[in-house]
Amino acid sequence: MSGRIDARLAELKIVLPAANAPAGNYVPVVISGNLAFVSGQIPMAQGEIKHKGRVGVELTIEQGQEAARLCCINIITQLKNALGGDLDRVRRCIKVGGFVNCEAGFPDQPKVVNGASDLMVAVFGDAGRHARFAVGTNALPFNCAVEVEATFEVA
């Protein structure tokens, strides 16, 4: 199926990967009514984790932003899968939650998570504008640099 958002992804030269299986006993997306909750995604591409380590220590802020962008691509992939392939059913990105692997006192989580937020707006336009939280953590699954979750309104 190819729609308006698929065309936008192609314009942005983004190829959605195959949806990753959950890393544990949970599901990638839950849809209830017109809300879709996407589980935390990590910076996977070509079947491997691209960005491991702490942003601000082993990784630069720019690498952290790229990791957040990859997380967002995986969120869109999971959502597309859950919507039967039709991303045009997305009415709005409601909320993004960003967890940044960093050392104590690192202050720049907002810059890092912008990697995800900027892509969400690039793909969905005004409908991609969301509320969010961004926080630092001292450990993420598989030593990922960033984990991002999101909530959407869908039709």
Add this chain to the structure above:
Amino acid sequence: MSSVAARLKAAGLSLPPPMGAAANYTPHVTTKTADGWLVHTAGQGPYRDGRLHHLGCIGRELDLAQACDSARLVTLNVLTQAQQAGRAILGDGALGSDTLDRALCLRLGIFVYCTTGFAQLDAIADAASDLVLTALGAAGRHARSVAGMPALPMRTSVEIDGIFLFR
């Protein structure tokens, strides 16, 4: 029935003016659902008079009392954002009263910048939860999660996001 504004006033509190977003996101998002308007606020910080207060690590730079002050100030900012969303939904002066009188608080997510192993997260979260109950009464009964973090944006001591339902 007492209003949110009256309850806050009785407690000697007032809502701060709304802060904009610190990065590429919006302070609140509203979704129409079968039950009413669902409002998600972005994570808020301890803003007053246009700047962040209570910066630093709880357990090292800030004590428990300061942490609770920070959590209350953040919660007031969350309520301000919910109020802004409510005004957009219901119009200013809906029912001749504050739009928060039409709000249920469903959930708070509370992130605390603290030392490793800091043991009083529940007291800090209660400072936030108690304030929501003070402001909204029974409509303020919410679910919550609280977690200690080694770092928060701009060295903010407490960050809280909220989910509200307007009917």
